[in-house]
Amino acid sequence: xxxxxxxRPAATAVQFKLDQGESLTCEVxxxxxxxxxxxxxxxxxSRGGGGGIVKGLKRMFSGExxxxxxxxxxxxxxxxxxxxxxxxDCVHHAMRGGTMIIQGSSWLASSPDIDIDTxxxxxxxxxxxxxxxxxxxxxxxxxxxxxxxxxxxxxxIDGTYTIDTGHIVAFxxxxxxxIGKASRxxxxxxxxxxxxxxxxxxxGKLYYQSHTPPALGALLGPKLKPK
Amino acid sequence: xxxxxxxxxxxxNLLVQFSPGDSIIAEAGAxxxxxxxxxxxxRLNGGFFGxxxxxxFGSESIFINEFSASSPGELVLTQPFPxxxxxxxxxxxxxxxxxxxxIACDPTVRxxxxxxxxxxxxxxxxxxxxxxxxxxxxxxxxxGAIFEKEITGEHIVDSGHLVAYEPTISINVGLAGxxxxxxxxxxxxxxxxxxQGKIYMQSRSFDGLAAWTNSHLL
Numbered sequence: 001x002x003x004x005x006x007x008r009p010a011a012t013a014v015q016f017k018l019d020q021g022e023s024l025t026c027e028v029x030x031x032x033x034x035x036x037x038x039x040x041x042x043x044x045x046s047r048g049g050g051g052g053i054v055k056g057l058k059r060m061f062s063g064e065x066x067x068x069x070x071x072x073x074x075x076x077x078x079x080x081x082x083x084x085x086x087x088x089d090c091v092h093h094a095m096r097g098g099t100m101i102i103q104g105s106s107w108l109a110s111s112p113d114i115d116i117d118t119x120x121x122x123x124x125x126x127x128x129x130x131x132x133x134x135x136x137x138x139x140x141x142x143x144x145x146x147x148x149x150x151x152x153x154x155x156x157i158d159g160t161y162t163i164d165t166g167h168i169v170a171f172x173x174x175x176x177x178x179i180g181k182a183s184r185x186x187x188x189x190x191x192x193x194x195x196x197x198x199x200x201x202x203x204g205k206l207y208y209q210s211h212t213p214p215a216l217g218a219l220l221g222p223k224l225k226p227k
Numbered sequence: 228x229x230x231x232x233x234x235x236x237x238x239x240n241l242l243v244q245f246s247p248g249d250s251i252i253a254e255a256g257a258x259x260x261x262x263x264x265x266x267x268x269x270r271l272n273g274g275f276f277g278x279x280x281x282x283x284f285g286s287e288s289i290f291i292n293e294f295s296a297s298s299p300g301e302l303v304l305t306q307p308f309p310x311x312x313x314x315x316x317x318x319x320x321x322x323x324x325x326x327x328x329x330i331a332c333d334p335t336v337r338x339x340x341x342x343x344x345x346x347x348x349x350x351x352x353x354x355x356x357x358x359x360x361x362x363x364x365x366x367x368x369x370x371g372a373i374f375e376k377e378i379t380g381e382h383i384v385d386s387g388h389l390v391a392y393e394p395t396i397s398i399n400v401g402l403a404g405x406x407x408x409x410x411x412x413x414x415x416x417x418x419x420x421x422x423q424g425k426i427y428m429q430s431r432s433f434d435g436l437a438a439w440t441n442s443h444l445l
Contacts, residue, residue, distance in 0.1 A: 009237065010309070011309035087237070087309060150305075151234035151237075153233075161261075161263060162260065162261050163260040163264050167305075184331045208260055208303075209307075210234060210239075211240070211307075211309055212304055215308075219307050219433070220433075220436065220437055224439075224441055225444055
């Protein structure tokens with residue numbers, strides 16, 4: 001499977017060339033165009049933990065499920081073009097063992113050998129503002145594709161690093177994190193507009209986005225018609 | 228202190244690289260990431276009433292952050308909307324910025340609120356504007372890409388597209404054409420800028436985005 005990034009960094013799309021028998025798992029709605037020799041199968045994973053059959057059905061109808069599309073090439077040399085919903089960038093990360101924790105809406109696609117786990121709850125205490133973000137844990141070997149709102153930059157952390165939580169796209173789980181205040185004074189952190197930030201410690205890769213949808217929404221919201 | 232503007236013009240953000248002792252002033256909420264040795268201090272944006280005035284009339288934050296580092300470190304600053312960021316170096320001169328455009332400046336630059344005049348308010352360019360004076364660099368941004376133009380005489384800028392201008396330029400409001408044209412051309416009221424100096428314009432208007440979004444809401 002070969003991939004190519006087109007139209008970076010604002011309206012990035014990823015083009016794949018799949019050979020017979022190869023397949024790719026993508027988030028639903030990501031497909032822009034594909035050749036006729038590709039078949040699609042949709043499966044779902046629950047967001048945020050287990051529960052029984054009834055809970056599973058409830059989640060499916062409440063929109064809390066995480067649906068996946070599996071594209072398989074039934075003929076040689078098939079092309080698949082995918083892209084995310086928001087304007088922004090896409091990035092490729094080659095996984096060689098290890099685990100990446102990815103912001104749920106940033107996971108775009110991955111090769112089928114990568115295991116996707118949606119029950120990771122590490123940050124649930126961090127969001128007082130009501131932003132519900134869910135996180136996806138990917139592990140194994142293969143290609144991982146992520147999207148963002150804004151431009152994506154990568155940092156190899158060795159030591160400590162601070163990031164505003166809304167800007168996190170993905171990070172390796174070898175990094176330990178701590179949700180804390182931005183400056184030494186609590187009042188200062190909130191008034192300074194930063195509130196709680198995430199402090200990473202250890203060694204590992206961190207992908208972050210330059211902009212966040214809630215910041216745009218906060219400015220645009222007051223200008224919109226009331227419902 | 229090295230500051231690079233990355234990812235222009237669509238998702239511009241500032242990468243600040245500190246040498247020991249450097250510092251930068253930025254609007255509240257602009258920080259995206261920073262290395263742990265960067266210190267953040269929050270203070271009022273120019274006295275209590277000045278800060279409130281700046282919030283109400285200048286769409287700027289009440290509080291301002293000063294980031295400093297005593298050892299080499301880095302900081303990424305961003306703006307809430309997608310768009311461009313431009314840097315201008317002040318050498319004792321003044322620059323006037325539209326509400327919401329200011330992002331960051333060197334600590335030697337002075338920020339204040341300036342009355343823009345009733346005509347500016349009618350042109351929907353705001354009643355006040357931000358004045359930056361002194362020596363040092365100022366970074367400001369807008370929704371859309373930013374163009375710079377030297378004007379002599381009169382020039383017309385659509386409302387919502389003016390980002391910054393030198394104080395030698397005066398703002399006036401006017402109709403786009405005759406009554407019929409103004410109404411049906413979709414331009415309506417436009418801003419007439421007159422004088423000799425530099426103006427900065429943005430390629431997209433935020434009010435345009437709001438209007439478009441509104442038209443699609445059920």
